[in-house]
Amino acid sequence: TEKAYAGWASRFLVFCEPRPAESLGADDVARFLTQLATKGHVSASTQNQAFSALLFLLQDALGRELGDVRGVIRAKRPVRVPLVLARGEVDAVLGAMHGIPRLMAQLMYGAGLRLLECCRLRAKDVDFARHEITVRDGKGQKDRRTVLPGRLVEPLRAHLERVRRQHELDLAGGGGSVALPDALDRKYVNAAWEWGWQWVFPAPALSGSTARLRIRTK
DSSP states (O other): OHHHHHHHHHHHHHHTTTSOGGGOOHHHHHHHHHHHHHTSOOOHHHHHHHHHHHHIIIIIISOOOOOOOOSOOOOOOOOOOOOOOOHHHHHHHHHTOOHHHHHHHHHHHHHTOOHHHHHTOBGGGEETTTTEEEEOSOGGGOOEEEEOOGGGHHHHHHHHHHHHHHHHHHHHTTOOEEOOSTTHHHHSTTGGGSGGGSBSSEEEEESOTTTOEEEEOO
């Protein structure tokens, strides 16, 4: 990041020559970013990186208040056809997997979970009676409900029973706590040890001999 920002700063200063850096402002940034899109044909992500670099240069390095950067012609994001596996290809992929990774992959495919949403799933968010999974703090920091595939009910139930037994062993050994979101550990002082807050897919080992804390599967 440091090298990329330094590179954008150099290109910007050359673009604005012979004016000194102390005199540059939002209009100069807008012209530079527009030139990147119209003549440089850069991608939207590259244009965004350039803007972040110039923002750092002017506000953090030079101590200038940049203000609103208006009139920038934005680089267009490419529209591509999504890559979707055929059903047979999905079966082949899942057939080559075993154990917990296979169950996680099946759950992500069948319930439409993103990778981190699956890793962060907690026991209380699996509703076997209604065949539902509640996703907390998903994309855009939004909660949502999704379906629990019927063919995964029994495998997931059996997995959670094993996790519950491990949790009971952790409690007996003086551990059994998990990290809680926001400030819930202060509001509900015992929640970190309760079964409902435990990870559906915890790490196979404690995070430390002193912390006695289960972390989510990486």
